Amino acid sequence: MRLLLPRLPIPSLRWRRPVGLLALLPLTLAACAQPPVASTPVPAASGIPLRLMAVNDFHGHLEEEADLTLTWSASAPAGPALRLPTGGAPALAGLVQALRAQVPHSLFLSSGDLVGAAPLVSSLFRHESTVTVMNQIGLDLGIPGNHEFDAGQTELLRLLKGGCAAADPTLSSCATGPYPGARFPLLAANVVKQADGQPLLAPALVRTIGGVKVGFIGAVTRHTPAIVVPSGVAGLRFTDEAEAINRTAAALQAQGVQALVALVHEGGELDAAHRSDWNDERCPGASGAIFDMARHITPAVDVVFSAHTHQGYRCLIDGRPVVQAGSYGRGLAVVDLVLDPVTGDVDRAATRSRNLPVLNDHTPAAARARVLADTPAPWHDALAQAREDAGVAATVARYAALAAPQADRPVGRIGGSFTRAGATDSTVGRLVADAQLAATRAPALGGAQIALTNRGGLRSDLLCHGTPPCPVSFGEAFTLQPFGNSLVVMTLTGAELKALLENQAHRADDEPHWLQPSASLQYRWRRSAARGQRVQEMRLNGQPITPDQPLRVVVNSYLAEGGDGFHGFRAGRERLGGVQDLQALVEQLARGPAPDPQPRITLAD
CATH class of the missing domain: 3.60.21.10 (Metallo-dependent phosphatases)
Incomplete structure (x- = not known):
């Protein structure tokens, strides 16, 4: 050898x-x-x-x-x-x-x-x-x-x-x-x-x-x-x-x-x-x-x-x-x-x-x-x-x-199973995005209005075994969010946000790699439209988003540095660091969330 x-x-x-x-x-x-x-x-x-x-x-x-x-x-x-x-x-x-x-x-x-x-x-x-x-x-x-x-x-x-x-x-x-x-x-x-x-x-x-x-x-x-x-x-x-x-x-x-x-x-x-x-x-x-x-x-x-x-x-x-x-x-x-x-x-x-x-x-x-x-x-x-x-x-x-005392520590309860399945956003993706928005929504913590997270950062499902509500351990939460990324709140315009969402189909196969949005963001993705025109009807809490509208967006530090090819996040201004993504998730689990069955991204031909 x-x-x-x-x-x-x-x-x-x-x-x-x-x-x-x-x-x-x-x-x-x-x-x-x-x-x-x-x-x-x-x-x-x-x-x-x-x-x-x-x-x-x-x-x-x-x-x-x-x-x-x-x-x-x-x-x-x-x-x-x-x-x-x-x-x-x-x-x-x-x-x-x-x-x-x-x-x-x-x-x-x-x-x-x-x-x-x-x-x-x-x-x-x-x-x-x-x-x-x-x-x-x-x-x-x-x-x-x-x-x-x-x-x-x-x-x-x-x-x-x-x-x-x-x-x-x-x-x-x-x-x-x-x-x-x-x-x-x-x-x-x-x-x-x-x-x-x-x-x-x-x-x-x-x-x-x-x-x-x-x-x-x-x-x-x-x-x-x-x-x-x-x-x-x-x-x-x-x-x-x-x-x-x-x-x-x-x-x-x-x-x-x-x-x-x-x-x-x-x-x-x-x-x-x-x-x-x-x-x-x-x-x-x-x-x-x-x-x-x-x-x-x-x-x-x-x-x-x-x-x-x-x-x-x-x-x-x-x-x-x-x-x-x-x-x-x-x-x-x-x-x-x-x-x-x-x-x-x-x-x-x-x-x-x-x-x-x-x-x-x-x-x-x-x-x-x-x-x-x-x-x-x-x-x-x-x-x-x-x-x-x-x-x-x-x-x-x-x-x-050796890991058991930390792994087995209960951190919350869930009202059903959260999985990564879904044509666009998933119940796990909605859970994590909502957790990150909740952790940074206060003005002193960044004043976030929208959260986006990457699918690749969601490493497991969060299953409810038995009759809800089901207990969740720290080990289960950690397995879902193991990277230890911190949260970053930044300012983007409506036009910059749209460009980032359009960029979900930036790879050669032209298949979208969906960013998982918080409940505050909804939009339609028209598959038959030309590149750059697929994101339509963007709304913030039900209200249309205009191109020059300033928005406070929170993402994990991986995305903030341009991870997964989303380089547009590097242009974010007025940045403020936040807690780790895992801490935000644990805080959300303590609130006893139930899966949100409604996709926030609507597919259209």
């Missing part, structure tokens, strides 16, 4: 090893090996078998969660789709161990967003808990996702290298003793420092498997600066993913490495009717950046592991698999390769792949049996024999117990 070093023959690839990174790398495959699990071995191939297992968008979901389910349908018609209880680090560890036991060589990978936007059991401990558990499972290598940059590059490197963070009144570091850091590296070929053009992380890593060199190349979506708070990416440049992968692949080939694997934190999705068909290689209705990117990545790359969109798919693009296994540890993408010991390349004809659900102790027996009946060998046996890992469960339980 080795990193791609600065002695590469291509001048543009004169990379320096990031300081301290060597100490993070597992020294041998055996160093990451797990206790053996009884399983049926995979029949010997004519070459050297290598099993790759990848999790993506884990987001620190260490615990089994009652509402963490996976929509699954059989590969052939066999009744309706199932909602499978899945996930949890102990179940993920057990499945990885069962799959490892079947083959002589295996690697466990992460395709990014291992941390960030996470439940309290991860976020409270600055995600040291998640890294500790992944060390225990035996994660071999990964790549950063956009959320690894939420707290900036200094914190990312600390999380990798170890050491305690500075004291913080709300977060805990080194809660269980000295924090040693990650025993796995993160790779990124397309993230460079603006000051000197050097990579922040190693672009690639080479592992020797049965005498054959296998190269792993990482890349994170180049749109990271638009979806992370600017302070998180300060001093960094994110370049084109495919170009960076291709340059790195060429350098590896020049060193004699022919078997190549790309991990890319970028994704796509299938059409709505097929999103539970995550093993259909035809990938009906597939669209999104990763599929276009895959066609530009050099044919020398044998596998592309995808992420970012939280979707499940297993597509064949130009004869090679492009795979993603959902999110939150509910699924695991498995790709079985055969390495040719003579050429050092991958025997493409022998490549096999499968997305597997991470079944846990709460998966009903009937549902488990149906999944197993649809899963072919050799993955069937591993899925059947996987058991939750007791050691990992103990580690998760230890962190959960």
Whole structure:
């Protein structure tokens, strides 16, 4: 195993090893090996078998969660789709161990967003808990996702290298003793420092498997600066993913490495009717950046592991698999390769792949049996024999117990379930926007008249289990709003507000990415109108908004700095900072809100 070093023959690839990174790398495959699990071995191939297992968008979901389910349908018609209880680090560890036991060589990978936007059991401990558990499972290598940059590059490197963070009144570091850091590296070929053009992380890593060199190349979506708070990416440049992968692949080939694997934190999705068909290689209705990117990545790359969109798919693009296994540890993408010991390349004809659900102790027996009946060998046996890992469960339980006093603290009651579903704004979006308006409406607190929040900042539903009103804990509120953004009140004119709302369809797919409005703002979105003319009949508390009318608008600090491509918020004047978004939500929950069923954005043809 080795990193791609600065002695590469291509001048543009004169990379320096990031300081301290060597100490993070597992020294041998055996160093990451797990206790053996009884399983049926995979029949010997004519070459050297290598099993790759990848999790993506884990987001620190260490615990089994009652509402963490996976929509699954059989590969052939066999009744309706199932909602499978899945996930949890102990179940993920057990499945990885069962799959490892079947083959002589295996690697466990992460395709990014291992941390960030996470439940309290991860976020409270600055995600040291998640890294500790992944060390225990035996994660071999990964790549950063956009959320690894939420707290900036200094914190990312600390999380990798170890050491305690500075004291913080709300977060805990080194809660269980000295924090040693990650025993796995993160790779990124397309993230460079603006000051000197050097990579922040190693672009690639080479592992020797049965005498054959296998190269792993990482890349994170180049749109990271638009979806992370600017302070998180300060001093960094994110370049084109495919170009960076291709340059790195060429350098590896020049060193004699022919078997190549790309991990890319970028994704796509299938059409709505097929999103539970995550093993259909035809990938009906597939669209999104990763599929276009895959066609530009050099044919020398044998596998592309995808992420970012939280979707499940297993597509064949130009004869090679492009795979993603959902999110939150509910699924695991498995790709079985055969390495040719003579050429050092991958025997493409022998490549096999499968997305597997991470079944846990709460998966009903009937549902488990149906999944197993649809899963072919050799993955069937591993899925059947996987058991939750007791050691990992103990580690998760230890962190959960430390977080429990804060997580279980009741903060309010709700009069029904708030969800993120909706054609435009959602009940959760209305709840959060109303909370932010209430927290800043007083003249001394900014005099806000309108609140807008981004859908990407709403990380969970808020469910009412039983008869309303239902209690809500701090942990549930935190999981919904985990970023710790502060509120910013600013002045915009009616014309500026309209331009920002028009900008909801600024992306290439022309699909609106709805800002969630408070009850004080209503407008009509006419889909058939030309760009720039879709927002109509804007009203503030029922009264028409005029172009030159000054408005006090509150948003979170992420949007205030131009996040999600809403750069118009940077023009806001007379700014006044407010409380954190989570505090505003907790204050709203204390009022006992009920879901508002009425959308504030009206769709029209």
